Amino acid sequence: MIDPKCPDTITPVIELLEGKWTLLILRDLFNGLHRFGELRRSLHPISPKTLTDRLRLLEENHIVTRTIFSEVPLHVEYELTDKGRRLQPIFAAMREWAEQPCPTAHTAELQEAQA
Amino acid sequence: MIDPKCPDTITPVIELLEGKWTLLILRDLFNGLHRFGELRRSLHPISPKTLTDRLRLLEENHIVTRTIFSEVPLHVEYELTDKGRRLQPIFAAMREWAEQPCPTAHTAELQEAQA
Numbered sequence: 001m002i003d004p005k006c007p008d009t010i011t012p013v014i015e016l017l018e019g020k021w022t023l024l025i026l027r028d029l030f031n032g033l034h035r036f037g038e039l040r041r042s043l044h045p046i047s048p049k050t051l052t053d054r055l056r057l058l059e060e061n062h063i064v065t066r067t068i069f070s071e072v073p074l075h076v077e078y079e080l081t082d083k084g085r086r087l088q089p090i091f092a093a094m095r096e097w098a099e100q101p102c103p104t105a106h107t108a109e110l111q112e113a114q115a
Numbered sequence: 116m117i118d119p120k121c122p123d124t125i126t127p128v129i130e131l132l133e134g135k136w137t138l139l140i141l142r143d144l145f146n147g148l149h150r151f152g153e154l155r156r157s158l159h160p161i162s163p164k165t166l167t168d169r170l171r172l173l174e175e176n177h178i179v180t181r182t183i184f185s186e187v188p189l190h191v192e193y194e195l196t197d198k199g200r201r202l203q204p205i206f207a208a209m210r211e212w213a214e215q216p217c218p219t220a221h222t223a224e225l226q227e228a229q230a
Contacts, residue, residue, distance in 0.1 A: 010209045014138040017209075023129040086212055093204040094128045100201060 016061055017090075021046055021054050029064065029084070030091060034077040063087070131176055132205075136161055136169050144179065144199070145206060149192040178202070 017023055021043065028042050040051055055078055058064040063084040067077050080087075132138055136158065143157050155166055170193055173179040178199040182192050
């Protein structure tokens with residue numbers, strides 16, 4: 001059970017994170033990418049429109065800030081807010097899960113190999 | 116930084132979880148739902164095809180098992196595997212994030228209200 005008393009606590013978080021690309025964009029922001037072009041290259045073949053839409057959604061939810069640098073050439077940088085940085089444990093939990101050995105699957109594979 | 120030595124550890128996990136509906140399906144499985152019809156009702160307006168596709172992907176990745184009960188009426192139940200249950204800390208981290216107060220946003224709101 002996630003939380004029997006209040007199963008819906010996490011639904012808005014899931015709805016924020018679940019769209020295709022959003023978790024990958026956050027991964028890149030946690031990895032230190034800031035510029036639209038950097039994100040676009042990292043997330044190839046994401047379309048500029050989709051990347052813009054996802055970043056806007058994150059901005060509306062106070063997860064990222066968007067800063068325009070009026071240099072030549074003009075550029076835009078995205079950065080995680082404090083609220084955004086507090087998502088880090090979710091990514092840490094994903095990494096831990098990815099790094100865990102999986103005895104069940106491994107045992108099943110072994111059994112298949114031995115059959 | 117998520118993991119400077121190995122930034123891509125979590126990418127396959129993200130790719131597994133990021134499709135629309137997948138996290139909501141897992142939330143429901145953690146909340147004790149098992150039957151296809153229960154999941155479909157909980158996730159309204161998900162289409163049966165999308166729900167089937169998502170569950171199949173989770174099954175192929177050893178996150179859920181699918182059991183056919185040959186009773187009348189025949190029904191199918193889905194259950195988290197051990198590997199699937201080990202995703203729980205990700206959901207716990209989401210809940211913790213959702214439950215945290217957000218001083219920055221709150222302060223911004225207060226400042227706006229006072230302006």
